[in-house]
Amino acid sequence: MEKFDIVVIGSGPGGYVAAIRASQLGYKTALVEKYTTLGGTCTNVGCIPTKALLDSTEHYHTAATKFATHGIKTDNLSLDFTQLINRKSDVVKQNISGLNYLMSKNKIEVITGTASFISNRQVKVTAANGSESTVNSTYFIIATGSKPATIPGVTIDKTRIITSTEALSLPEQPKSIAIIGGGVIGVEMASIYARIGTEVSIIEYADSLIPTMDRDLGKELKKLFTKSGIKVLLSHKVQSAVNNGDTATVKFLDSAGKPQEITADYCLVAVGRRPYTEGLGLENTNIQLDTKGRITVNEKLRTTEENIYAIGDVIAGPMLAHKAEEEGVFVAENINGQKPHINYKLIPGVVYTWPEVASVGFTEEELKKENREYNVGKFPFSASARARAAMEKDGFAKVLTDPKYGEILGIHIIGPRAADLIAQGVIGMEYEVTDEDMFRISYAHPTYSEALKEAYLISSGQGSLNI
Template sequence: MTDDPHSDPSIEMPSAPFESIEEYDLVIVGSGEGSKYAAWTLAREGQRVAVVERKYIGGACPNIACLPSKNLIHSAKVASYFRRSEEFGIETTGFTIDMQSVRNRKRLMVAKLVDIHLENFKKSGAELILGSGKFIGPRIVEVALPDGTTRTLRGTNVIIGTGTSATLEPIPGLAEAQPLTHIEALELSQIPQHLLVIGGGYVGLELAQAIRRFGSPVTVIDRNERLVHREDPDIAEGLSKLFHDEGIELVLSAHVERVSGTSGKDVTVIVRQGASQRTLEGTHLLIATGRTPNTQGLGLESAGVDITDRGYIKVNERLETTAAGVWAIGDVAGSPQFTHVAFDDFRVIRDNLAGGNHVTTGRQVPFCMFTDPEVARIGLSETEADGRAISYRLFKIPMAAVLRTRTLSEARGFMKALVDVDSDRILGLTVFGIGGGEIMASVQVAMIAGLPYTALRDAILTHPTLLEGLVVLFSASPSLSRQVT
């Protein structure tokens, strides 16, 4: 990196007069998870901080992603309980889903969350600037304001946290069909007559199940031969059976060749499965095939910031970009696309700005897919361990062996753990079951503490709880992986 970017003749300097540039200790572009915590923390420490946000105060998570989607998913869970009411000894004479009320519940939650964010900005002293920012020079950001004017900000340090957006693949007719992304799906005011979902990842599966539970026929289309193809086959099998039981059609190993019509009216998707072609028809189309980094239009070349061949900002293990004093955080930096990882990115940058050497390498990253039941994992899966020729003992039990699930009538699924052959160290845990994320987090804490699996096996855990299932799990007779000799 160049110590003084102003000395690099390849970087064009801004045309704005020096006296019009506002000086800050820290300028942040984007107000997502990592960005906002960096702003609030450093502003409280006395630094002059400005945050430029184009639209969503607080970023995607509280507005259009994590929390709103879980709000919708919970409404769908309540609907599923109504359909199962006889199982619980409750008679109903029928019910209807009011999607406008479902949407309004979500909107009310979002509005309250935005208010909390605004209050946090106010209390911290960080300045929130609503507008669109782009670099016009090294560490210099020009902000286009809603009233048509501009402001020019220079930071001793600058953080880029612009996130990602839904990928729209170059499929003939797809853009013209105006498909839903997760943003529009969370704003539906009516139940689709038939929803087609392209993509069998987190977003596609979570929303497919929720919309199905509201009463819409749903078809999921995925190019892979099984759902969540990077996970173990038993997870894919469990999810496939779950979706089949709920009446969701799965069209796998399917490559979309073209799309016609308009989402919200009528739409047709032509797919190829091997040598055969198939036509799928619906009223709404949801695209959930991945994420694209929001780097276009940021003027990164003016700042000396390079991007990767996939369009993400190029960073090192300290989250420094190729330009001195410029950092990147969260999704746009190519970090694992989870809010909790973006928060940890904040801690990395915070420590490094204070003179530390905090790196992102070797992080333990948990995940949870909020289908019902959930899929949660920390550490190694069987597929990963086998691929690395790591020997392990496999502990596995059905969720029905956890007695709490029987009281809830939520006994679907299983949990399994990989344990090192020699040290009793827990290598990984996967849960496909109710409360999977909470169970997984408990094992993660044990892994962080370096506890052997026997510490959980021999613990006295409250009965009847879901966590009590860890005693059952680690008391089971394990099987050995094929690497063991």
């Protein structure tokens, strides 16, 4: 029976980062992963393959819709769907190879199998062939992630009623797809398939796309989706989904309560994810779950067992890979006696549609709910010289600031390279830089980042220099 200082259960972004940081701090570390590949959902069937397909389909869409304006002729343009999927798989393999290298470099022992607690100091690891081993550790970090959720009346069969996992590896391009859910996963998958000519319908229960983000972002995204041919149905309640053999039918109530239905090649269920704790043997510990099935932790991410911590999707908070990574480092350093910190309000959210959507801090709706005064600075990319040169004029940069001190309260962007631009806003908010400080610095011209400069100018009351 081998004894470790720290054993991490789950090799997703939170898990492998926690293991690396623990090893760097001098702990004898092991990483337990039930699948044969490292990386968890993000690397294998989530963030990485989705972004690979988003990039590929955006290239195709750009060639089909914009190249001619640039003077580039693309006669007889065609799409090789099989190569599209193969390229995605190659990207995943490259990332897995990188993770294997990192484990070896940091002398982390990788144990393949499913971990189940025997006690707070010991886990049983069951391999795919049924063989079992026992691992002892002073500390454990649970990083088992999440799995796709569903809703009453909809049973995922992975053939016609599918999740994003199956949608990333379909055998052929579907002619049509109905997506239940207009959150991050739903709108990204809608983008992938609509760009290559698939007829896409989104059925969303809330009255906005990406409903957890600032309302203006969802409103703008709906406008752009509708313009691109995606059918967006808001305030619609799904009742059921049925596999017809070669199609699937989704039945729902529209915003007026009238029964409707859509039949498509596939029904993609994208209503969120739920924490994955099944089979962990938590009943053999004092670890507690909340009403949503998440592991309960304190401010140091310690469970009700003094030596067991939990991070990522299995605890409360946004289900984001970079949130899990921050928590992985946070826990390893806490165990080491350090005093790290995480400001959860400053963890950005990104949607990789095109244009991209990114957000950090308070939304306008949250500030209104708190009866908090704020200024708004909003600048359209249509007034950006860089955006016009690139034919990327959709969207805007929006900043929310405190009227008295100029403190930045929130930043919300829908536009080209929003995923990269949001980092500047995170830095400004982390170090409590004011809106005036942010527009006083020099921005290269012409760049997309100038949209933020103008938004800061407007929110501070100085007035834009370009509109």
